[in-house]
Amino acid sequence: MKNFADLTEREVLAVAISSEEEDSRIYMTFAEDLRERYPDSAKVFEQMAEEERGHRHMLLETYEQRFGPHLPPIRREDVKGFLRRRPVWLTKNLSLETIRREVETMEMQAERFYVKAADQAQDVGVRRLLGDLAEAEKGHEEMAAKLTDQILSPDVRAEEDRTNRRMFVLQYVQPGLAGLMDGSVSTLAPLFAAAFATHQNWQTFLVGLAASIGAGISMGFAEALSDDGSLTGRGSPWLRGLTCGAMTTLGGLGHTLPYLVPDSWANAFWIATAIAGVVVFFELWAIAFIRARYMDTPFLQAVFQIVLGGAIVLAVGILIGAA
Template identity: 85%
Template structure:
């Protein structure tokens, strides 16, 4: 790789031309990805792509005037100091915040490149153009930073905020809530059945641990394989599966951990069971709150469905274990 200080004016212009072409394609990829979810923001990226195309034409004209039509095969990746970019533009359904941060990084890097290249250039015309492009890229960076603030009208921002909230619910809240409900409720019966059958804390904890991890793995794969997200917009199936699986395991482990109370303690079983019961109470109310907050379920209805259902499952486990 070459050091930046060793680049000739010809190589600097060649890198700039290839960089503007690549950035323009990236912006068009972002625009296509955002077109259905955030149409107004997508138009901004289309405009930025057109500006990058204009920058490329200016650079190409200057290059051909100075050095002819043949471009040397050198790119940003061949020069030390450039940031290594993650090709996130190959991923669909990216959040607007993620795209904004990526664009900010791209434009900051481009601004620094042009500013340093202008300092290094000896030709007055080359230096002037590179300086102008540095200012233009700084303007793009500010556009990215304010993408959901001053540039978009309040109505558009409200609409895009609603879309972002809907995407967040589809990709994270729904699978996470499904996992938390399954982990919290489905593990109650085996855990408390084992507890009242053995009156042994550590043995009960092992049952809860196995039930929680097993349920997490099962729910994770079930969620990941249920929908690839291409039509529903629910995002990466493996991300949803991971969220669902982790939340399932957490839901079961919450009321399993109290049974780590040592059996050597006096009344250890009843201490652990009392703590587990308190944990179950807060788990069920938390689930009811999340359903009311994000799933538009009336709070009392959510409480009735979740808390009553959990109490029934808990009672079944105790009755079976005590039989």
């Protein structure tokens, strides 16, 4: 992957052209999905798709004038810092609210891309075109924010609240949830394997502590280095990394701390293990709830993914430790 700052002007235009073409197809897919349920909103998406095709045409004309007809095979997925989009448009009968949130995120990313690209462009004409497109994408973002007024008018949130919530999810919930999932699930196997292999609380606690802190450091660096936030609006990479790392460590420590029960107590191992099992139960259900609440995942699907997956990892750790 290439850093955005390393892109040539030719590559910037090529990325913009492919992005506009893809966004146009996405909006037409949304329009087709909404046409029967919300015909007025479907027309808005058709208009947005047409405007994206117009943007692509303008970009292509500028590109051909400067660099000729051949486009280099580079897409936004090849540029570090672009937000990875969930392919929600492959799902039928999406709620209008879900589509609106997705479009807001798409247009926010497109606006930031054009602003950054305009700052980097050397040619005056290219810089002017990119600046105009940034303003156009900002208008699309505002249009998407108003899409649900027709059905949510009693409860319409202020634009600032919507933006703040979206940024909160991007900057804190996503990295925090990824860390919590990794810390809570990935440390189950080594912790309970050590517990049933030794039947010693203190040794088990040391294994869990090492696994939790090690996973936290690894996840923190992985999150911080994955995206600098310049295009996606996800904020400081080190803040996201700290959030992800801290939640990873916390997720592992939750079921590690019960093994601080002194070995001198009667049935100390089974007391600690029972407490840890209860903690694991609540951890997994809490993660499932957060996924359903903030990540638009159906609750039963989240339960199946997290609780069942965690139970399997727990069972594997116990079986290995008891072998």
